[in-house]
Amino acid sequence: MSNVLTIAQKELRSYFVSPIAYVVIGLFAVLFGVFFISSLSFILRVSLQAGMMQGAPPININEYMIRPLFGNTGVIMLFVLPMITMRSYAEEKRSGTIELLLSSPLTDMQIILGKFLGAVTLFAMMLGVTAIPMSFLFYYGEPELAPVLSGYLGLSLMGASFISIGLLISSATKNQVVAGMITFAVLLLFWVISWLGDPASGSTSSQVLAYLSVLDHFDDFSKGVIDTSHLVYYLSFITLGLFLTAKSVDSVRWRG
Amino acid sequence: MVEDGIPTNNTRRKDSLVIEVQHITKRYGPLIAVNDISFRVESGQILGFLGPNGAGKTTTMRILTGCIPPTDGRAIVAGFDVFEQPVEAKRRIGYLPETPPLYPDMSVREYLTFAARISGVKSSERAAKIDVAIDRTSVGDVADRHCGKLSKGYRQRVGLAQAVLHNPEVLILDEPTAGLDPKQIIETRELIRSLAGDHTIILSTHILPEVSQTCEKVVIIDKGHVVAVDTPDNLTSRLGGSETIRLEVDTGGVDPIPVLQGVDGVTTVTSSEEHHGVRVLETQSAKGADVRREVANAIVTRGWGLLELRSVKMSLEDIFLELTTQDTVDPPGNAETDTASPSESVSAHEHEAREAVHE
Numbered sequence: 001m002s003n004v005l006t007i008a009q010k011e012l013r014s015y016f017v018s019p020i021a022y023v024v025i026g027l028f029a030v031l032f033g034v035f036f037i038s039s040l041s042f043i044l045r046v047s048l049q050a051g052m053m054q055g056a057p058p059i060n061i062n063e064y065m066i067r068p069l070f071g072n073t074g075v076i077m078l079f080v081l082p083m084i085t086m087r088s089y090a091e092e093k094r095s096g097t098i099e100l101l102l103s104s105p106l107t108d109m110q111i112i113l114g115k116f117l118g119a120v121t122l123f124a125m126m127l128g129v130t131a132i133p134m135s136f137l138f139y140y141g142e143p144e145l146a147p148v149l150s151g152y153l154g155l156s157l158m159g160a161s162f163i164s165i166g167l168l169i170s171s172a173t174k175n176q177v178v179a180g181m182i183t184f185a186v187l188l189l190f191w192v193i194s195w196l197g198d199p200a201s202g203s204t205s206s207q208v209l210a211y212l213s214v215l216d217h218f219d220d221f222s223k224g225v226i227d228t229s230h231l232v233y234y235l236s237f238i239t240l241g242l243f244l245t246a247k248s249v250d251s252v253r254w255r256g
Numbered sequence: 257m258v259e260d261g262i263p264t265n266n267t268r269r270k271d272s273l274v275i276e277v278q279h280i281t282k283r284y285g286p287l288i289a290v291n292d293i294s295f296r297v298e299s300g301q302i303l304g305f306l307g308p309n310g311a312g313k314t315t316t317m318r319i320l321t322g323c324i325p326p327t328d329g330r331a332i333v334a335g336f337d338v339f340e341q342p343v344e345a346k347r348r349i350g351y352l353p354e355t356p357p358l359y360p361d362m363s364v365r366e367y368l369t370f371a372a373r374i375s376g377v378k379s380s381e382r383a384a385k386i387d388v389a390i391d392r393t394s395v396g397d398v399a400d401r402h403c404g405k406l407s408k409g410y411r412q413r414v415g416l417a418q419a420v421l422h423n424p425e426v427l428i429l430d431e432p433t434a435g436l437d438p439k440q441i442i443e444t445r446e447l448i449r450s451l452a453g454d455h456t457i458i459l460s461t462h463i464l465p466e467v468s469q470t471c472e473k474v475v476i477i478d479k480g481h482v483v484a485v486d487t488p489d490n491l492t493s494r495l496g497g498s499e500t501i502r503l504e505v506d507t508g509g510v511d512p513i514p515v516l517q518g519v520d521g522v523t524t525v526t527s528s529e530e531h532h533g534v535r536v537l538e539t540q541s542a543k544g545a546d547v548r549r550e551v552a553n554a555i556v557t558r559g560w561g562l563l564e565l566r567s568v569k570m571s572l573e574d575i576f577l578e579l580t581t582q583d584t585v586d587p588p589g590n591a592e593t594d595t596a597s598p599s600e601s602v603s604a605h606e607h608e609a610r611e612a613v614h615e
Contacts, residue, residue, distance in 0.1 A: 002373075003373075003374060006370065006373045010359075013362075014359065014361060017361040018361060095355075095357075095360070096353060096356075096357050097357040097358065097359055098357070099323055099353040099357045100351075100353075100371065100418070101374070102321075102322065102323040103323050103346060103349065103353075104374040104375050105342075105344075105374075105376050106343070106346075106374055107343065253323070253324050253325060254324070255284065
């Protein structure tokens with residue numbers, strides 16, 4: 001375990017000594033801010049209209065603002081997370097530092113978990129930044145806390161899944177840019193995969209495609225529902241990603 | 257002799273065989289990088305791994321350090337099979353790859369701290385061991401500089417500091433002097449020699465004098481095969497099939513070759529150059545036969561000037577060429593050929609001196 005933490009710490013450090021961490025956190029904060037302001041002005045407009053109509057039900061800020069905002073945050077993650085993971089293995093392979101790790105008394109899994117943990121920590125910091133504008137909503141309004149927390153849980157799980165895919169792809173190449181682009185493409189595929197099926201038809205294939213979609217599983221979290229099946233989906237996604245990364249690292253060893 | 261010089265350290269193994277490579281083969285698809293290599297290294301020895309570029313040196317070293325698995329065969333380092341018990345084996349190995357594996361954005365001290373942590377150095381001993389490694393490799397001047405900003409020589413040394421940090425039984429150094437300037441090369445060789453005894457060292461190189469100056473045992477590999485395993489001295493005498501004498505004779509224009517050919521015991525005479533009547537010649541005679549007196553006599557009795565006469569040992573260059581090329585190459589017999597033996601005896605003296613200190 002201490003080895004895992006050592007690697008995680010080193011990864012996190014390397015994000016912060018290079019511009020990556022600042023660029024990624026900065027981009028994330030700016031984009032989140034844009035979505036926040038636009039949805040805030042939307043809800044202000046809607047509630048102003050509602051206020052003019054007598055007897056209309058009050059606007060639910062969770063439903064009309066926070067939920068779409070979480071959805072948009074997922075889209076930002078789609079772009080930003082490949083930038084975090086693309087270098088993890090690719091850079092070490094290119095610079096040869098991977099030999100230090102491979103010849104040290106560490107297991108492959110310790111290295112993978114360390115890198116995963118490092119990236120997840122940076123991602124958690126990104127999400128942490130969004131808590132600042134969120135807290136204003138609680139200061140000036142009265143949103144429900146539970147759906148916000150479950151939404152954050154969903155985002156964390158989705159982000160960790162993205163990171164595990166990113167690690168897998170980074171472990172298979174020496175080129176950071178290639179790793180980043182393939183990761184983005186694969187994540188996008190998982191995002192839109194349910195579009196391939198026709199949900200109205202209810203056929204098995206469209207059910208399977210809908211099950212594979214990272215987006216469909218996220219929806220309940222943003223509504224405030226923590227469903228075990230969604231938890232299982234994300235946790236198996238992460239486990240499979242890390243397991244395949246271990247396989248990939250091993251096969252790269254064999255191939256030299 | 258060297259084995260006795262090992263300090264009594266409780267982590268140190270007492271038996272003398274530290275590295276055992278058994279029939280290692282590595283294939284990359286149809287390409288065979290290393291083909292059925294076997295050799296052994298005893299405790300405290302410096303083994304030179306010699307071969308032309310692309311012979312399989314780096315592949316063998318990466319297999320030994322557990323970075324890549326072999327297609328076939330076994331490697332046992334410090335009593336542990338590198339692939340059955342990789343973590344135990346790797347704890348006892350220090351590895352300096354061809355390009356020192358430095359993180360450019362870490363300072364030297366941070367880097368060594370990281371290396372110490374992942375190689376399992378206890379936190380209580382960490383600072384002290386890092387200081388020792390910094391001291392041994394003399395990188396103290398740059399300890400707070402970023403690794404990415406170091407010169408090639410310092411990078412190499414920081415890499416070496418990383419390798420010796422956890423005081424491993426076995427050090428595996430891939431071309432430790434590559435890219436250094438001559439002064440740094442000498443310093444690095446001295447450093448490596450000073451590490452022997454405490455550590456068993458395998459170093460690879462394609463620079464021949466390095467082997468004759470630093471190593472007690474040489475493994476020559478070519479195209480993935482081991483072509484010779486021996487001490488530099490034994491290789492020189494074993495493979496030198498004949499005794500060579502180098503002569504410089506002032507004959508005043510007369511051709512000395514028939515005369516020398518007539519000397520008892522001389523098999524062939526070759527003339528390499530001539531200027532102002534001075535001939536440079538080489539005579540070959542059967543192995544073990546010393547014909548120096550007879551040759552000198554033949555020259556002097558004719559009234560020629562004998563300007564130089566010395567027996568030439570076959571250099572590692574010659575052996576290397578002979579072993580790694582198909583067609584036999586005539587020994588070039590240049591003036592530097594016999595540097596191997598004096599430096600060998602120097603290193604032997606050093607070992608004796610160190611041994612005395614330890615006891």
